[in-house]
Amino acid sequence: MKITIPAQKLSDAIATACCAVATKPAVPILRNLLINADEENQKLLLCGFNLSLGIQTRIDATVESGGTLALPAALLRETIQNLGGDLNLEIKDKACTISHSSGKCRIQGTSAEEFPNLPTAEGSQIKISAKKLKAAIAATLFATSKNETKLVLTGVNFIFDNSEWRLAATDGHRLAFASIPSTEENENNTNLAITFPYLNLGELERILEKSPDNGTCEIQVSDNIIQVFVGETKITSRLLEGTYPSYPSLIPTQFTYELYVDKKVLESALRRVQILAEKKDKIVQIVWDVGEETATLYAQAQDVGDAVESISIKSKSQTNENITISFNIDYLSQAIKHITTDEILIRANRCSTPVILCPVGGLLDQLSLVMPVQIRDTAQTSPKAKDKDKNGVDETTGQIESPKGETSQNTAKRRRDKQVKENEPAIPA
Numbered sequence: 142m143k144i145t146i147p148a149q150k151l152s153d154a155i156a157t158a159c160c161a162v163a164t165k166p167a168v169p170i171l172r173n174l175l176i177n178a179d180e181e182n183q184k185l186l187l188c189g190f191n192l193s194l195g196i197q198t199r200i201d202a203t204v205e206s207g208g209t210l211a212l213p214a215a216l217l218r219e220t221i222q223n224l225g226g227d228l229n230l231e232i233k234d235k236a237c238t239i240s241h242s243s244g245k246c247r248i249q250g251t252s253a254e255e256f257p258n259l260p261t262a263e264g265s266q267i268k269i270s271a272k273k274l275k276a277a278i279a280a281t282l283f284a285t286s287k288n289e290t291k292l293v294l295t296g297v298n299f300i301f302d303n304s305e306w307r308l309a310a311t312d313g314h315r316l317a318f319a320s321i322p323s324t325e326e327n328e329n330n331t332n333l334a335i336t337f338p339y340l341n342l343g344e345l346e347r348i349l350e351k352s353p354d355n356g357t358c359e360i361q362v363s364d365n366i367i368q369v370f371v372g373e374t375k376i377t378s379r380l381l382e383g384t385y386p387s388y389p390s391l392i393p394t395q396f397t398y399e400l401y402v403d404k405k406v407l408e409s410a411l412r413r414v415q416i417l418a419e420k421k422d423k424i425v426q427i428v429w430d431v432g433e434e435t436a437t438l439y440a441q442a443q444d445v446g447d448a449v450e451s452i453s454i455k456s457k458s459q460t461n462e463n464i465t466i467s468f469n470i471d472y473l474s475q476a477i478k479h480i481t482t483d484e485i486l487i488r489a490n491r492c493s494t495p496v497i498l499c500p501v502g503g504l505l506d507q508l509s510l511v512m513p514v515q516i517r518d519t520a521q522t523s524p525k526a527k528d529k530d531k532n533g534v535d536e537t538t539g540q541i542e543s544p545k546g547e548t549s550q551n552t553a554k555r556r557r558d559k560q561v562k563e564n565e566p567a568i569p570a
Contacts, residue, residue, distance in 0.1 A: 142178045142208025142232040144185060146200070148224045148241070154187050154200045155218045157351075157374060160344045161189035161196040162214040168192075170255045173211035176237070177253070180207035188259070189214060194341040195259040195377035196348075208232050209253040216248060259377050262361040262368040264333075267301060269321060271356040271371060273504060275349035276481070277308045277319040278342060280507045283475050285339040286312035293383035296336040303332065309388055310339075315472050316388055317479070319507040333362055336385055341378040348374055392510060393495060396488040398464055400429055401455040401501065402436065404477060404485050410450040411474050414440040417448045418470045424514055425470040429489075430463050431456045440470070466492050467514040476509035 158174050166172055175188040185202040188195065210232050220239065221228070229240040238247045278297070286294035300307040306321040337345075349358075352371050359370040362380075369376045411425065418425050420442035428437040436454050441447035466489060477485065482500035489496045498509045 142176075142210070142230070143205035144178050144230050145203040145205075146185060146228055146230070148221060148226060148228050150200055151185075151228060152218075152221045152224075154185070154198050155214075155221055157198045157348065158187040158189040158196050159214050159218055160347065161191055161194045163191040164215075166191060168257070170211060170251060170257070172213060172215070173251055173256065174214045174217060175209065175211050175253055175256045176232075176250075177209040178202065178204045178207045180204045188256075190257060190259055192257075193338065193379050194344060196344065196374065197259070197377075198374040200373065210235065210237060210250040211253050211256045212237055212248055212250045220246060220248065260366045260379070262363040262366045262377070264361050264363040267323075267360045267362075269306060269323075269358050269360060271349055271352050271358050272354040273321045274306075274358055275346060275352075276504050277306070277321050277507070278346045278349070280319040280479050280505060281308045281310040281317040282339060282342055282346065283479055284310040284312060284315050284317035284509070288312070293336055293381050293385055296338045296381045297342055298334070298336050298385040300334045301332060309385075311386065311388060314469070314512050315476065316391070316510040317476070317507075318388075318392070318510075319505045321505065334385070335362055335367060336381040336383070337367065337378065338381055341376075345369055345371075345376050345378075348376065391495065392508070393488070393490060393497065396490055396497070397459050398429065398431070398487075398489040399457045399459075400431075400436070400487045400489075401457070402452065402485050402487060404480060404483055406452050407436075407485065408474070408477055410438050410452050411470065411477070414438050414448040414450055415470050415474070417442050417446055420445045423470050424467055424516070425473065426465060426467045426516070428463060428465045429454070429456075431458050432461050432463075464489060464492060466496060467516050468496075468511060469514055472511050476511055479509070480507070 155174065162174065163171055171191055175186075175190075177186040177188070178184075179186065183201060183204050184199045185204070186197060186199050188197045190196075224239070224241045226242050231238045231240070232250070235252060236247055236249050238245055281297050285297060289295055294312060297308055297310045300309075301323070303323055305323050307318070308320070309316065309318045311317070348371050356372060361368045361370075365380045365382065367378050367380055369378075414425055418440035424440065426439045428439070430437070434454050434456050436452050438450040438452070439447070476498050480498060480500045480503075482503040484501040486499045486501050487496065488499070492513055493515060495510045495512055498511065500507060
């Protein structure tokens with residue numbers, strides 16, 4: 142094999158294929174990248190495979206003679222990263238000699254015959270917008286479970302029914318959902334339901350980030366294999382087995398509270414109270430004042446301190462009664478982070494039922510469902526007193542007050558009896 146190729150182009154292709162190379166594979170050959178020079182099409186193919194995920198990518202090259210070899214992925218990647226200009230690669234006697242402007246190096250390889258073949262999916266091809274697929278993955282991937290005791294929850298569920306793609310992920314405490322309308326080209330395809338492992342889907346997301354927004358992906362599925370074609374790159378992944386929980390019935394369709402909030406303002410307020418929330422139980426309590434159109438965020442860590450933030454909101458609720466909802470601050474922050482519009486719609490019914498966060502406008506039909514945290518407190522909140530807001534904040538001094546009018550210095554003592562109990566998983570596994 143003899144080829145000539147720019148160093149940067151080769152380095153980028155190696156980096157893509159290396160995403161499917163395991164650092165400590167059970168089979169030693171899988172530490173390698175498969176290199177294949179195609180003289181007829183003047184292409185160089187690179188392939189990485191870890192038995193669960195395979196990535197093949199093709200790039201243009203000047204191929205004088207074809208050939209194939211498996212080369213150590215980490216060594217090849219580091220070597221090419223430090224070279225520039227045009228490179229000449231020549232394979233002879235199971236070794237690859239790389240020549241550049243000021244020298245050359247030689248890397249010992251392994252026969253390509255030892256490299257396992259990637260599985261193939263032979264189902265009909267389904268086309269989808271690369272831009273929308275990338276956005277839908279970003280809107281759902283974060284909500285997958287990292288606990289492998291329930292393996293099916295460690296992936297994103299894809300459902301295709303000719304009219305649209307529906308993606309969903311849940312770890313039991315939260316759920317993320319996004320849908321993508323299908324194209325006319327897919328009208329005659331059969332329905333399918335699959336669960337894509339989150340690690341492999343994360344690699345697909347990274348590849349999509351490098352692809353043109355106006356591009357189209359092609360997807361093929363058969364048995365427990367999915368293949369996604371993105372330009373000159375093919376991603377092959379095994380799918381997760383098991384029945385995914387039926388989540389649609391868990392998403393409320395009617396709401397008492399509809400609250401609009403500026404995303405950046407809410408994120409900033411959460412970051413400020415999160416400093417104290419993370420000192421103990423990661424709980425943030427939010428009082429939504431419908432009449433005053435404000436939201437007050439409160440976090441407290443016993444024997445450490447407390448924090449309060451107030452922001453403006455807009456309400457289109459069916460009631461003027463205030464509502465106080467407590468959240469795991471990590472779940473709430475992540476749901477907000479993965480909404481890309483400037484304004485967020487927050488929908489709720491009661492302090493103990495699912496809260497829905499939606500973008501206002503945007504590219505996708507998406508939502509995040511977050512289960513509130515149930516807080517039992519031996520001290521009950523009193524009615525609003527003069528010069529105090531609904532969260533017990535004295536509007537004249539800015540101090541946090543207890544129901545009996547205590548200042549924030551005594552708040553920690555009152556809350557020692559508080560028991561915080563996070564909801565049981567909302568999604569039946």
